[in-house]
Amino acid sequence: GGAMTDPKGDRSKAPHEQEDPDMYLHVVEKNDKGVIVKGAKAHQTGCINSHWIIVMPTMRLQEDDKDFAIVGAVKADDPGITYIYGRQSCDTRSMEEGDIDSGNAKFSGQEAMIIFDNVFIPWEHVFMNGEFEYASMLVERFTCYHRRSYVCKTGLGDVLIGAAAAIADYNGIPSVSHIKDKLVEMTHLNESIYAAGIASSYQAHRTKSGAWLNDDMLANVCKHNVTRFPYEIGRLAQDIAGGLMVTLPSEKDFRNPETGPILRKYLKGRKGVDVENRM
Template sequence: MPINNGAEYIESLRNRNLKIYLFGELVKEPVDHPMIRPSINAVAKTYDLANEDSELASAESSLTGIRVNRFLHIAENTHDVVNQNRMQRKLGQLTGTCFQRCVGMDALNSLYSTTFEIDEKNNTQYHKRLKDFIKQIQQENLVIGGAMTDVKGDRSLSPSQQEDPDLFVHIVNRDEKGVYITGAKAHQTGCINSHWILVMPTMRLRKEDKDYAIVGAVPADATGITYIYGRQSCDTRSMEGGDLDAGNAKYSGQEAMIIFDNVFIPNELIFMDGEYEFASMLVERFTCYHRRSYVCKTGLGDVLIGASASIADYNGVSNVSHIKDKLVEMTHLNETIFAAGIASSYQSYKTKSGNFQNDDMLANVCKHNVTRFPYEIGRLAQDIAGGLVVTMPSEKDFKNPNTGPLLKKYLQGRKGVPTENRVRVLRLIENMTLGRNAVGYLTESMHGAGSPQAQRIQIARQMQLEYKKKLARKLANIPETEAEELTREQSDYFDRIFSIKDNKKQ
């Protein structure tokens, strides 16, 4: 039976045999753990949105012929890619945090085209296997986590050069039925809330790294997997009872380390095995999708702008010119992120496999903006909020019969606004800029889908300086030397921008 809504999804996570450590102890049932539950609620929202707004959050799949959750859909046209971004912004607005499913969606889509091209070259069967897997998960309506980032040890060394070979996930054994992998993946978003984990290499590989060129699907509760839960700033507030101090008590993100100890992947779930020369294609296509998926943060930005405008209103300064200007600045930064991401999706093109891939340059510009602008938006939110955002007493003090009335009297703002509303919105700003969801709004914006330098490298690769120099020289009437005439940098960027014909075809 497929999972039909958020409530059924939450039930589907119960009674699994997951080995999760949190605070040095094994977790009995993650679904009921007060620190874990908000992250499960955020994923559940992706199911409910598919019912509430099916146009936005689901799509007709030509693989199965049924309507599927958009997070499981292979993009069949430009419209599908654009709608991923729209859905991500909406979910960011609804949850104010990371809803954890985009890594899986972007992994499925990048694997779809990469497996096709591996098969085309090597006559392998990966694409068919992947399609069978996608059909199964679409029919059952499951959550897929994407495990790419290895723990990496010495960053200046390749996987096979590390002193400990397990610092990148690799094949340690194989038999006629499949392969066995060992290693660890760091920062795994939503892994405990997933039904399946897609394991992928983290970087470009060379011949000597062949055993690290492994892609496969494993059930989240496979034998040999251990999860160690990542803690977040202020995370224990959700364990104190009450909902005020958490700021956003219902939703949070989730990251954990996944340790694979001789975990079995059967042949039918292996989608790359030793084709090291295709690792960079997979990683680059994945990061291309994923870097514009970060428009999710504009949904969070909308919430933070709304919180800032609310506190200004509660404080009686909503008509002050510098406050208005700061809200305009926050909006400008937020929309600049969205503009690059959605433009990247609109510039999608058809891959050899038939699915659609967004534009890489604009995706990198989007993500690079994400590494910076949320910090500035957060700074402006704290400016507008005032110092109380970090000096406010606890919910228990508000409930205490001695201190509660004093706090209510002395922390009131504009006439007619209950003190509690003021406190709640300040806690939300704290949550998003310093607390649990600052993980999702700030540091995930910095490092998720690659640290800032990774985007600068991709931008540098595609900036076509020789082409641009020629444009300038031509207008300045500077004759070209023979050598200059011969250099023409390769990049699809301008070809695609000017290729009206291709866009019409879609």
């Protein structure tokens, strides 16, 4: 995993100006074997699944920020590392009995805050140590790769579009014009995200090192699309599905011998559609 985002503290101040220097990961000690770092990294997607964590600066640095100009690789279970698991909407619902509410039980991700409490990094795993002048380029190139990778969101978009089309069919309205218009718009938005990411890769150029770097402008277009379009796709999906998308009773109620038959009666769609599939 690549750990870039620091908590940042007072955003108006540089790392070396913070009242608490731990708001940015920094070197607290050096010796002949390596360095010791302290701080935290926030919003780390999938970090608990990782074998290694590469820490790096999160912003342009000044000369006074040399101690914060650190890039190094640590094992995910090294001493001094603690993970604080992030909350998600409906996360406790996925822990209930049954399968309907569990979501992507085997392959879903997570976000966590990583705490580095005097974590040792040996010199052979240190890739930047005080070279503050290169932090800006590193951030730009990392985010260029990362923002292009947001095409992964279109996989979820595909699932949501398919689910919206399915529920329209279950409700007996697959051919209604405004429903088809919404599905077309959802597809257009989703493929616009995908197109920007793929175009960024196609327009890549070779750097002096021999590595290929994708187009930074198109990578940022992909990022901006991702900050807007998935929410509109979700809104359209809810518009198609109706209020049950956000007020549906749980699977526990559906399996209950008293409430289950009532739900099967009142949650029916068109003839031939199983109520459980509609849920």
